[in-house]
Amino acid sequence: MPTHEGPRTVAEHLAEVLALVSALPAVTTPIDEALGLVLAEDVTAPEALPRFANSAMDGYAVRAHDVAGASPEHPVVLPVVVDLPAGAESLTAVTPGVAARIMTGAPVPPGADAIVPVERTDAGVRAVTIFAPAALGAHVRRAGEDVAQGDLVLGAGQELTPYRIAAIAAVGRPAVRAHRRPRVLVMSTGSELVVPGETLRHGQIPDSNSYLLAAAARAAGASVVRLGAVPDDPDALRAALSSRADVDLVLTSGGVSQGAYDVVKEALIGLPEMRFVPVAMQPGKPQGLGRLDDGTPVLALPGNPVSAFVSFEAFVRPALLALRGLRGAALHRPRLLARATEGWTSPAGREQHIPVVLTQGEDGLEVRPAAIRGSGSHLVASLAVADGLAIVPREVGAVAVGDDVAVVRIAP
Numbered sequence: 382m383p384t385h386e387g388p389r390t391v392a393e394h395l396a397e398v399l400a401l402v403s404a405l406p407a408v409t410t411p412i413d414e415a416l417g418l419v420l421a422e423d424v425t426a427p428e429a430l431p432r433f434a435n436s437a438m439d440g441y442a443v444r445a446h447d448v449a450g451a452s453p454e455h456p457v458v459l460p461v462v463v464d465l466p467a468g469a470e471s472l473t474a475v476t477p478g479v480a481a482r483i484m485t486g487a488p489v490p491p492g493a494d495a496i497v498p499v500e501r502t503d504a505g506v507r508a509v510t511i512f513a514p515a516a517l518g519a520h521v522r523r524a525g526e527d528v529a530q531g532d533l534v535l536g537a538g539q540e541l542t543p544y545r546i547a548a549i550a551a552v553g554r555p556a557v558r559a560h561r562r563p564r565v566l567v568m569s570t571g572s573e574l575v576v577p578g579e580t581l582r583h584g585q586i587p588d589s590n591s592y593l594l595a596a597a598a599r600a601a602g603a604s605v606v607r608l609g610a611v612p613d614d615p616d617a618l619r620a621a622l623s624s625r626a627d628v629d630l631v632l633t634s635g636g637v638s639q640g641a642y643d644v645v646k647e648a649l650i651g652l653p654e655m656r657f658v659p660v661a662m663q664p665g666k667p668q669g670l671g672r673l674d675d676g677t678p679v680l681a682l683p684g685n686p687v688s689a690f691v692s693f694e695a696f697v698r699p700a701l702l703a704l705r706g707l708r709g710a711a712l713h714r715p716r717l718l719a720r721a722t723e724g725w726t727s728p729a730g731r732e733q734h735i736p737v738v739l740t741q742g743e744d745g746l747e748v749r750p751a752a753i754r755g756s757g758s759h760l761v762a763s764l765a766v767a768d769g770l771a772i773v774p775r776e777v778g779a780v781a782v783g784d785d786v787a788v789v790r791i792a793p
């Protein structure tokens with residue numbers, strides 16, 4: 382294993398991260414608990430949808446021919462032979478010269494071929510006076526016009542959103558096969574870290590990364606065990622890892638660069654499948670990746686808060702989405718183009734991922750850096766105003782006012 386490698390590109394590193402993970406096993410899940418999970422099967426319609434022709438309006442089911450000449454001056458009066466609320470089981474037919482009172486969603490009775498909305502009638506119960514004609518098929522929802530029997534409703538690999546869950550319920554499925562939710566262990570490292578709210582001695586700071594990464598992992602659809610901060614002691618870190626819960630991914634922050642107390646590197650570098658590598662990215666240069674002895678994947682992120690965050694976005698989020706069963710383009714946030722309203726510099730040879738503020742200008746999306754003073758990776762408060770990340774290619778040394786820049790939205 383080389384200890385000093387040249388920097389790899391963000392894309393190369395992402396490919397290695399994704400090679401560590403694959404979609405988690407599928408479990409049968411009630412649709413009520415499936416929000417945010419990813420389908421592990423194709424869902425087809427066992428029957429046509431709608432199953433039966435039904436009314437789109439409260440009104441009267443008629444034969445269009447019978448009301449062809451109806452007008453306010455020359456209304457048509459028809460006896461009402463049956464009353465059909467939604468759910469009605471009656472099979473009484475509409476023969477020539479009669480009507481059925483019908484509510485939205487009720488089956489269109491045999492013989493009827495149009496619905497006259499109640500507003501165009503006197504709303505009669507025993508007989509109805511109709512003041513307007515109805516075209517053939519008017520306000521009739523035809524059987525199978527939504528999906529035909531056997532049609533694919535949703536494919537494996539699709540995330541279950543509220544409207545997709547509705548479609549599954551509508552074809553009569555109470556449960557689906559879905560990939561189970563990934564479990565992630567989050568720990569931050571550093572002897573300077575204390576729980577937010579505790580008294581700070583000189584040199585100490587509140588641990589923010591374990592909260593950042595836990596919340597970001599949850600927002601990406603994982604369930605999280607947050608361990609909080611482990612001191613810069615390799616034995617303490619190894620002990621924390623050996624007593625950990627059963628998880629699908631371990632996420633650490635800090636202790637991966639060149640310092641004398643880089644605890645994650647020290648504790649894990651001896652594992653045959655762990656590597657600590659530089660990525661041509663700013664921030665987020667030092668990265669660790671690999672597996673623990675039992676095969677659990679580990680992503681070791683740099684400790685600077687902005688570095689941890691952009692590393693999460695670039696590498697961890699796609700890995701979590703892959704564990705959830707998403708594939709291809711669905712692993713990534715869509716990239717948009719935005720016009721810079723302020724200029725900034727970008728380090729040569731490193732792809733810059735910089736927190737930005739996005740606004741909708743008159744001519745399209747506009748972008749400016751979130752940090753007012755510089756773009757340092759310690760500027761944690763700049764994350765609070767950021768709603769996007771701009772991605773500046775390695776070969777670009779500066780962004781000028783008016784340049785088009787690739788951005789992703791990170792805020793909901």
Ligand SMILES: Nc1nc2c(c(=O)[nH]1)N[C@H]1C(S)=C(S)[C@@H](COP(=O)(O)OP(=O)(O)OC[C@H]3O[C@@H](n4cnc5c(N)ncnc54)[C@H](O)[C@@H]3O)O[C@H]1N2
Binds near residue numbers: 588637639667
């Ligand atoms: N001689 C070198 N020094 C550094 C290099 C280098 O190449 N040579 N790389 C720099 C870069 S780039 C980064 S990024 C950092 C990464 O360092 P570590 O991952 O080892 O992180 P730490 O040293 O533990 O911490 C860095 C910084 O972030 C603060 N921090 C850490 N954890 C948290 C947390 N949970 N919550 C809030 N803040 C945290 C920590 O106090 C430090 O200020 O290394 C550079 N150095």
Ligand code: MOO
Binds near residue numbers: 662663664688758
């Ligand atoms: O890579 Mo460090 O993340 O530049 O601050």
